[in-house]
Amino acid sequence: MAAPPPRTVLVTGCSSGIGLAVAVQLARDPQRRYQVVATMRDLSRRGPLEAAAGETLGETLRILRLDVTSDSSVAECLGGVPGGRVDVVVNNAGVGLVGPLEAATGPQIQRVFDTNVFGVLRLIQALLPQMKQRRSGHIVVVSSVMGLQGVAFNDIYSASKFAVEGLCESLAVQLLRFNIL
């Protein structure tokens, strides 16, 4: 029996850390089950990903620009995906903020929520119509233990991850009927 076609997996925040590791791991799948769209907001930071991707680059992994805080960047990125089709999205991009609450500036707080909350919302909203139409899809959101329990001096970050937990808990039930897991 012929193998099913590879699934397109879009990962955000692949310039470093978890996003980079997930993208490379999937691209190196021995059974080549995934076509990875590894995204980052600043393509000048693509060196470590390219090095880790090795021979998968241009084969099972491609790199596109995506700033999750920008509607136009999301649209442009999805426009660069063949057929615009994304089977699996890994919302990984995130930023932290540590320190006493009164020391945090408005722009710093805004940045955390723009990235960790509205960034996740923006991409899910963009992808839900196609996933619902196909009645298939996977939405992964990288949260944190601080989305379940607050931690001193991480008030803003923790609040942003709690928001994401609420979003996912609510969505998960509704999306079951569309076979989106």
Ligand SMILES: NC(=O)c1ccc[n+]([C@@H]2O[C@H](COP(=O)([O-])OP(=O)(O)OC[C@H]3O[C@@H](n4cnc5c(N)ncnc54)[C@H](OP(=O)(O)O)[C@@H]3O)[C@@H](O)[C@H]2O)c1
């Ligand atoms: N590491 C941990 O212990 C831990 C624990 C719990 C949860 N997490 C979560 O895991 C996720 C990944 O974190 P990490 O530890 O791998 O940290 P990281 O190495 O700092 O990676 C964060 C990634 O997000 C990207 N990013 C930031 N703002 C963005 C934007 N506006 N658009 C697109 N990408 C953006 C960063 O890109 P730039 O390079 O351009 O900044 C970077 O690629 C985050 O959601 C984080 O909250 C991490």
